[in-house]
Structure formats: structure tokens, C-alpha cells
Amino acid sequence: MTTKGARTQTRNKEETQRRISEAAAAEFSHLGYSGATLDRISERAGCSKALVIRYFGTKQDLYRTVLNTKYAELSQRETFHALSEAETVSELLRGILSDLFAFNREHPAFARLVSWENLNGAEHLDPATAKAARGPGWARLRSILEDAQEKGMVRGDVDVGRIVYVLQALTVVYFSNRHTMKILTGIPFESPETMSSFVGFYSQLLARGIATDEGKCA
Amino acid sequence: MTTKGARTQTRNKEETQRRISEAAAAEFSHLGYSGATLDRISERAGCSKALVIRYFGTKQDLYRTVLNTKYAELSQRETFHALSEAETVSELLRGILSDLFAFNREHPAFARLVSWENLNGAEHLDPATAKAARGPGWARLRSILEDAQEKGMVRGDVDVGRIVYVLQALTVVYFSNRHTMKILTGIPFESPETMSSFVGFYSQLLARGIATDEGKCA
DNA sequence: GTCATAAGTAACCGAACGGTTACTTGTCAG
DNA sequence: CTGACAAGTAACCGTTCGGTTACTTATGAC
Numbered sequence: 001m002t003t004k005g006a007r008t009q010t011r012n013k014e015e016t017q018r019r020i021s022e023a024a025a026a027e028f029s030h031l032g033y034s035g036a037t038l039d040r041i042s043e044r045a046g047c048s049k050a051l052v053i054r055y056f057g058t059k060q061d062l063y064r065t066v067l068n069t070k071y072a073e074l075s076q077r078e079t080f081h082a083l084s085e086a087e088t089v090s091e092l093l094r095g096i097l098s099d100l101f102a103f104n105r106e107h108p109a110f111a112r113l114v115s116w117e118n119l120n121g122a123e124h125l126d127p128a129t130a131k132a133a134r135g136p137g138w139a140r141l142r143s144i145l146e147d148a149q150e151k152g153m154v155r156g157d158v159d160v161g162r163i164v165y166v167l168q169a170l171t172v173v174y175f176s177n178r179h180t181m182k183i184l185t186g187i188p189f190e191s192p193e194t195m196s197s198f199v200g201f202y203s204q205l206l207a208r209g210i211a212t213d214e215g216k217c218a
Numbered sequence: 219m220t221t222k223g224a225r226t227q228t229r230n231k232e233e234t235q236r237r238i239s240e241a242a243a244a245e246f247s248h249l250g251y252s253g254a255t256l257d258r259i260s261e262r263a264g265c266s267k268a269l270v271i272r273y274f275g276t277k278q279d280l281y282r283t284v285l286n287t288k289y290a291e292l293s294q295r296e297t298f299h300a301l302s303e304a305e306t307v308s309e310l311l312r313g314i315l316s317d318l319f320a321f322n323r324e325h326p327a328f329a330r331l332v333s334w335e336n337l338n339g340a341e342h343l344d345p346a347t348a349k350a351a352r353g354p355g356w357a358r359l360r361s362i363l364e365d366a367q368e369k370g371m372v373r374g375d376v377d378v379g380r381i382v383y384v385l386q387a388l389t390v391v392y393f394s395n396r397h398t399m400k401i402l403t404g405i406p407f408e409s410p411e412t413m414s415s416f417v418g419f420y421s422q423l424l425a426r427g428i429a430t431d432e433g434k435c436a
Numbered sequence: 437g438t439c440a441t442a443a444g445t446a447a448c449c450g451a452a453c454g455g456t457t458a459c460t461t462g463t464c465a466g
Numbered sequence: 467c468t469g470a471c472a473a474g475t476a477a478c479c480g481t482t483c484g485g486t487t488a489c490t491t492a493t494g495a496c
Contacts, residue, residue, distance in 0.1 A: 010462065010463095010473095011461090011462055011474075012473090013472085013473070016473080016474085031252065032250065032252065032253075034249070034253040035252040035253075037452080037453065037454085038453085038454060039452080039453080039454090047474070047475085048476075049454085049455085049475095050457090050474080050476085051473080051474060051475075053454085053455065053456085054474085058454080058455080112337060114395070114398055115333055115336070115337055115395075116337065117397070117398060118395045118396070118397045118398055119250065119330060119333055119334065119394075121397055122397030122398050122401065125398065125401065127401050130398065130401045131401065131402070133402075157419060161403040161404060161405050162405075162416075162419060162420075164402065164403050165391070165399065165403050165405060166420065168391065168399065168402065168403075169387045169388050169390075169392075169395075170384065170387050172387075172391055172395055173383070173386065173387035173391060176333075176336055176337075177332070177333075177336045177386075177390055179335070179339055179340030179343075180332055180335060180336055180340050180343060180348065181383065183340065183343065183345050183348045183349065184348060184349070184351070184352060184382065184386065185382050186379060187379050187380075187383060198380075202380075202384065204427075205384075205424070205427035206423070206427060208426060208429075209423035209424060209426045209427030210423065211426075228443095228492070228493095229442085229444075229491090229492055229493070230443090231442085231443070234443080234444085255482080255483065256483080256484060256485085257482080257483080257484090265443095265444070265445085266445045266446080267484085267485085268444080268445065268446090268486080268487090269443080269444060269445075271484085271486085272444085276485080277484065438495105438496090439495095439496095440493105440494100440495095440496105441493085441494095441495105442492090443490100443491080443492075443493090444489105444491080444492090445488105445489080445491095446487105446488095446489080446490095447486105447487090447488090447489095448485105448486085448487080448488100449484105449485085449486075450483105450484105450485100451483080451484095452481105452482085452483075453480105453482070453483080454479105454480100454481090454482105455478105455479085455480095456477105456478085456479075456480105457476105457477090457478080457479095458475105458476095458477090459474105459475080459477095460473105460474080460475070460476095461472100461473080461474075461475095462471105462472090462473075462474090463470105463471090463472085463473090464469105464470100464471095464472105465469100465470095465471105466467100466468090466469095
């Protein structure tokens with residue numbers, strides 16, 4: 001009998017690789033590239049350090065794998081794809097912002113990895129993988145936005161890049177700069193209500209901010 | 219004759235301490251706490267490692283000194299204090315945002331240190347020092363904002379913390395997440411025009427977003 | 437001059453790092 | 467049963483880390 005499809009008792013390559021990958025993600029997210037150690041990763045994974053290197057190459061190789069895997073997770077979630085059905089600008093803004101917040105809440109490691117990565121110039125991030133993480137909601141946003149501009153409801157100086165930027169900024173800072181930001185503003189980021197009220201407040205603010213006088217007062 | 223006020227030829231405590239402090243700021247900003255090494259810092263400063271430890275204590279002590287010194291620099295700049303004379307909401311928003319961007323452009327090390335610090339829980343940042351970095355522009359913002367709300371020009375759900383948050387978010391992400399954000403949005407952050415157009419666009423967007431219909435259309 | 441003192445350094449320590457090598461052992465086709 | 471191969475490990479290597487110790491040397495008051 002072959003091993004194929006069966007769960008071997010003590011020795012299992014795929015399962016071990018999965019455990020290593022998981023342990024590495026936790027370690028890199030927590031301590032960054034230079035702070036993480038292969039000794040701790042192998043300890044977390046419950047195997048020897050030599051095995052980690054055998055399966056994933058050098059520390060840098062392992063880091064690259066972890067980072068791009070996390071980005072790929074973002075692009076595969078279902079709620080993201082549901083956004084392609086949105087009808088109005090404000091509805092879509094709220095949907096995207098809400099989804100960005102939800103993803104970051106469910107994957108606390110993600111924002112941390114992005115921060116670490118920016119601090120060393122994003123040289124380990126595969127551009128194609130990162131672009132895929134935008135999801136179909138953004139293509140939808142572009143078409144709806146341009147449509148609203150033609151009808152004179154949205155101001156002409158608004159473009160998709162700037163909207164995406166502010167949505168990302170609001171989200172990223174919430175999760176990766178909460179410590180200094182709490183000292184600065186006093187906002188209780190750990191409170192669940194803060195997050196939902198943030199989404200509502202800022203999506204409305206953005207919708208009003210990009211609208212023409214006609215689009216808003218008429 | 220005493221050393222007081224004179225520039226000694228080869229041995230000079232204050233000057234050496236200044237060089238060490240400068241070298242440490244560059245090193246910590248570039249590589250973070252765990253990535254930085256005392257050997258490199260002493261090499262940059264042109265002195266021995268033992269002297270670094272003698273003057274600043276442990277690596278952690280040195281890091282704390284560097285971090286809080288940078289924050290103190292923010293609170294001492296002149297343009298920040300000029301904001302206390304602003305008259306209108308939109309004028310003040312533009313002033314604060316413009317100044318935040320200017321400071322970060324002039325002090326690239328600052329945003330990096332803030333990112334590193336958030337990644338290890340902001341445990342080395344002195345809260346009093348951080349709060350002082352808000353400057354008088356924010357107290358002015360509160361009073362002008364509340365005044366405008368009483369007159370019915372600004373919506374009631376707007377508060378200073380949320381405005382400060384979005385201003386900081388727009389700025390912080392511009393400087394500390396530019397690498398991943400460029401891949402994501404295609405925005406050319408390195409271009410000088412991008413920054414000034416950002417300040418104009420978002421301060422206008424915010425001003426319109428927080429205004430009541432009356433405050434905007436009337 | 438000279439001498440106490442402070443500025444500054446070379447050499448070293450144990451620990452921890454990333455990575456390699458030589459080895460053991462579970463598993464399965466025949 | 468058995469042997470070959472893959473899964474997995476213990477022990478080690480050279481290097482670098484933060485930090486200490488014992489030492490040199492420039493400086494200024496007397």
C-alpha cells in the first residue's frame with residue numbers, strides 16, 4: 001500500500017512542511033526577519049532545524065515563501081469576490097473598507113508582515129502576488145467611479161488610485177500603528193465598537209468627500 | 219584653563235556622545251532594534267563599542283534615547299507652532315497635513331522608527347514625549363471644530379480624534395508603506411508633485427467630508 | 437613638570453546565530 | 467523478511483552578537 005492519500009502515523013512530509021510553514025509565519029510576523037531564528041521556528045514546528053532548511057532552503061527563502069503565501073490568502077477569500085456585485089459608490093466604499101478591516105482582524109499576522117516588509121524595501125515581495133491581492137472589488141470600483149464621474153455625481157479629480165490609497169491607509173494604520181496612535185489620539189482600538197464605527201464613519205466621509213455639490217445636495 | 223566652551227582637539231565627551239547618538243539613530247532607523255548592532259554603531263560613530271555602552275548603557279537604553287529624542291524633535295519645530303493662528307477648518311486641515319508631510323520628508327528616519335516601535339508594541343516610547351509631539355495645532359483644531367459644529371457647519375459625529383487619525387494615517391502610510399503601496403496602487407511616491415497634490419486633494423476631501431449640507435451648499 | 441582623572445580602547449567572554457555533516461530510523465515495494 | 471530510500475535528527479562549525487575587564491593615554495589644575 002502506498003502513502004498516497006493516507007495519514008502516516010509518525011512520518012509525514014506534507015504535514016511537517018505545513019507545520020513548519022505555520023510556525024515560520026508566526027515567528028516572522030512576531031519578530032521580523034532579523035528577529036526570527038531558525039532554532040525557534042523548528043522548535044515551534046516540533047522538528048529539527050536541519051529539516052526546516054532542507055524543506056525551505058535558507059532563512060531568506062523561508063521568509064519569501066511565508067510572505068507571498070500570506071498575500072495569496074488575501075486574494076482568495078470569498079467575501080472579497082462578492083464585492084464585484086456592488087451597485088453604488090458609497091455601497092462599494094463601505095464594502096471594501098469593511099472587508100479590509102475584517103481580513104486584518106482575522107489575520108493579525110498580515111499587517112505585521114507588511115510593515116516588516118516595507119521596512120526592508122519590499123524586496124522580498126513578488127509584485128504579481130501583491131497585485132493579485134487587490135481583488136475584483138477594485139476593478140468594480142474603477143468602473144462605478146468613472147460612471148459616476150460621467151454623470152457629474154463625483155468630482156473629476158478623483159481617481160481609483162487615490163481612493164484605494166486612503167482606504168488602505170485607514171486600514172493599515174488601524175492595525176499596524178495602533179500602539180503609537182492610541183498614545184497620540186486616545187482612541188481605544190482594542191474595543192470592538194471602535195472598528196465598526198470607524199468603517200461607517202470613514203466610508204460616509206469619503207463618499208461625501210468625493211461627491212460633487214450636485215451629487216450631494218440635489 | 220578649563221575645557222568649558224572650548225573645542226578640545228582629540229578628546230571631547232559631548233561631541234563624541236553626539237556622534238554616537240547620530241550614528242545610533244541612523245542604525246536603528248535603518249535596521250530596527252534587533253537588526254542594529256553596537257559594533258556597527260560604534261564604527262559609524264568612530265569610537266569603540268565599549269564607549270557606546272559606557273555613555274548610553276545597554277543597547278535597549280540607547281534605543282530608548284534615540285526614539286524619544288526623535289519624537290521630541292517633532293514637537294519643537296517652528297512651523298508646527300504657527301498653526302495655532304489658523305482661522306478656518308479647511309485652512310487648518312491643510313496646514314496640519316502639509317506640515318506632517320513636510321516633517322516626514324525632512325526626517326525620513328522618523329516614520330521608520332515609528333514603524334519599528336509599533337511592531338514591538340511601542341513599549342519603549344515615553345507617552346508624555348509622544349503626546350507632546352501633537353503640537354498646538356491640535357488644540358486649535360479642537361476649538362475650531364467644536365465652534366463650527368455649534369454653528370451647524372460641521373457634522374455632529376465628527377471629533378478631533380478621528381480627524382487626527384485620518385491625517386496621521388494618510389501621512390504615515392505615505393512614508394512607511396510606500397513600497398507595498400506603490401506595487402498596489404501604482405502611485406509614484408518618489409515624485410515631488412505627488413506629495414503636494416496629495417496634500418491638496420485629501421485636505422479638500424476631508425473638509426467636504428466633514429461638512430454639513432448647509433455648511434457646503436449654502 | 438607631574439600627577440590624578442577622565443576619555444578612550446583592545447581583547448576577551450559566553451551565548452546564540454545560520455548553516456552543514458554524518459548519522460539514525462520509520463516505511464513500503466518486492 | 468529485507469533492503470533501499472526517504473524522513474528526520476544530534477552534534478558540530480565558523481561567525482557575530484551584547485556586554486565586561488583590564489589596560490592605555492590625553493588633558494588640565496597645581
